[in-house]
Amino acid sequence: MESSSRAALLQDAIRPTISGNAQVINAGHDVVLHGSSAPPPAGLRDLLRPVSNATHTRAGHVARCDPGTRLKVIAQIKQWLNSLDKRAAICWLSGPAGYGKSAVAQTIAERYAAKGRLLGCFFFLRGAGERSHISRLIPTLAYQISLFVPAVKPLLEKALRDDTDMLGPSVSLAHQFQKLIIEPIHSTTSKVLVFSHLAKQKIFIIDALDECNDKAETAAFIDVLLNAFPGRSYLPFRILLTSRVEEHIRKKLDHSEAHHLDLENFDARSDIQAYFKREFACIFDQNCQMMQRIPKPWPSAKDLTELLDKAGSSFAFAMTLIQFVGGDSMPHKALQQLLESGADSLDPLYKKVLSSASRTAALHHILGTIMILEDNQSISFISSLLNLQYEEVIHELLGVQSIIKIPSHDNQPIMLYHTSLQDFLTIKSRSDQYFIDPPLQHLHLAIHCLKHLAKYTSNDFFEGDVANYASFNWPHHILLGFQRQQCYVDETTMSSLETLIENLLTFQGNTWYNTILTVEVYKKLRMLSCVRDGKDLFQVSYCNFQMVHHTLNMYKTLQGSIITKNLTRLFEQVIDVYEVRVYN
Known part of the structure; x- marks a missing residue:
């Protein structure tokens, strides 16, 4: 009866469907359906x-x-993947920023x-939300496996x-990896041919592991x-990792059975040459009317060699150079500007990079x-000296990686691709808004040195590379900061210097003196081993301390309008203490 009533109410409906606990109520001319259904x-x-923009199919510009190009690197990765050696289940591709690790990972993916051999991939990116958190890695890989x-x-x-x-x-x-990766794969191994030992090895790719927020x-x-691999008879996949050689990564992988490929061991010159030839040909074709009188090949063999010398092994620098030339309305003139022999030939490129x-x-x-x-100092050294987070230094330098070489190892120094960058940044007429004032920068570094020492609790000596550097070089930076006669120093900087030096001498004077004396003894012992003339320990020590006394005495010249009487008094106090230490 109820069913016939429902049918009568909906007799004019087209393909009506009533399901679940729906109730049909006749309310005059209206038919009201009441019901509930679980979500x-x-x-x-x-x-x-899963983090959708962390995979190889992510939108936007992808390197x-x-x-x-990179044929030798790709061939070695292919050889590793197809190898029967069960011990080498992980391949670690390392290299400095700008050398193309992510481009290789993307190409392999x-x-x-x-x-049909990619199980999953994740491309980390520092400062990009969930792409910089390792907590999102395993869920994202697991979802890709399900697809x-x-x-x-x-x-x-x-x-x-x-x-x-x-x-x-x-x-x-470890628990997540076991439950969401290992066990599901093992459970389907016997059922799905794609996972059998007869099939070719599958691969996971994890790129830029060094860009995770949590070390x-x-x-x-x-x-x-x-x-995950030792003790298992077989796992049907291998893992490709890429990263810079940061210390927390190196310690884990250096002494493991992971297969290590270092991009610095591969000559990129021929690859960059192929890239240049193709890109310059495209630029020529796109501007054929403008460049119809430019002789081919463009650039000439001589100019191409010079460009390769400028680029070195950095694809990032090569790409920036191409963008600079290709983005100009007269590419041939832009290229000629970069090739000029003058010291400022790369200035336009530097400005382009810094503007971005x-x-x-x-x-x-x-x-x-x-x-x-x-x-040249390492990223760890600079982050400690400037009291910045290591990741913050990396993040800032990545924006200029095409002109500054970010090292692949934590303990390696940051390098300039071209020394002309230093001249560009420290000459105001060339760098303009990007100008770095050396004397003022020296004073800021003196303050950072003194602040770094102030963080130490009372000990007999300051320890560590940064503390030793700060101990020896804060007077040096002050001297260089005031060497320019018309250098303007604001009152805040002067006050900071005075307070920090006063605190160092008052609260950490003995620690500072002991540190310098100890290092000088070490230098003296090295000197003794070289000269071999039989001078006894005390005589050489006396000479070394006299040298320190003479060096510090130079600061008596920092007077007048450039330095306050208080700073002069503080330096004289340092000299007086040294005189007591040396002569007693």
């Missing part, structure tokens, strides 16, 4: 929340190897995705519903990977420090 269960995508092998999907859904805290912060990466978690994840970089105070201080230090 559909969350799908796997909702459960895992990849140009045709005919696209090629093996087309061959590659649908039989994995119900296994993942069950694992997540059985343990609702699986993706929470209290669950270890401790990154190191823990590497342990997870290394522990961040204009933060941090970048200005970082660049200023790199420009005026007598010796």
Whole structure:
């Protein structure tokens, strides 16, 4: 009876459907449907929340190897992947920023995705939200596996519903990797031919591991990977990692069985040459009317050689150079400008790079420090001296990586691709808004040195490379800061110097003196081993301390309008203490 009533009410409807607990009520001319239905269960995508813009199919500009380039690197990765050696289940591709690690990873990902051998990939990017958090890596890889092998999907859904805290912060990466990667793959190995030992090895690609925000978690994840393979008879996949050689990564992988490929060991000159030839040909074709009188080949063999010398092994520099030339309305003149023999030939390129970089105070201080230090220093050294987070220094330098070589190792120095960058930045007529004033930068570094020493608790000696540098060089930076007679120093800087020096001598004077005396003894012992003339320890020590006394005495010249009487008094106090130490 109820069914016939419903049918009568809806007799004029087109293909009506009534399901569940829906109730049909006749309210005059209106028919009202009342009902309730439970929300559909969350799908796997909702459960895992994969980072869609971290895969090889992400939108926007994506770096990849140009045709005919990086062939040797790609061939070695292919050889590793197809190897029968079970111990080399992980391949680590390392290299400095700008050398094309991500381009290689993208190219490998696209090629093996087309061959049906890519299980999953993740391209980290510092400061890009979830792409910089390692907590999103395993869920994203797990979701990609479910797309590659649908039989994995119900296994993942069950694992997540059985343990609702699986993706929470209290669950270890090792447990997640076991439940969301290893066990689902093992459960489907016997059922799916694609995972059998007869099929070709599959691959996971994890790019830019050094761009994860949490170093401790990154190191823990590497342990997870290394522990996933020993003792297992077979796992049907291999893992390609790429990164700079940061210390927390190097310590884990250096002494492991991971296969290591270093991009610095591959000559990129022929690859960059092929890139130049193709890109310059495109620029010529796009401007054929403008350049119809320019003789071919363009650029000439001689000019191409000079461009290759400028680029070195940096694809980032090569790409910036191409963008500069190709973006000009008269490309041939832009190229000629870069090839001119004058010291300022690269100035337009430097301005282009810096105009696209961040204009933060941090970048200005970082660049200023790199420009005026007598010796090239590492990222760790500079971050500690300037009291910046290591990741912040990396982030700022990545914006100028086409003109500054970011080293692949933590303990390697930051280098300029061309020394002309130092001249450009420290000559106002050339750099204009990007100018770095050396005397003022020296004074800022003196302040950073003194602040670094002030952080130490009372000890017999200052320890560490940065502390030793600060101990010896804060007077040096002050001297260079005041060497220009018309140097204007603001009152805040002067006051900071006075306060910091006063505090050093008052609260840490003995620690500072002991540190200098100890290092001088070490230098003296090295000197003794060289001269071999039998001078006794005390005589050489006396000479060394006399040299220190003479050096410090130079600061008596820093008087008048440039330096306050208080600073003069403080330097004289240093000299007086040394006189007591030396002569007593």
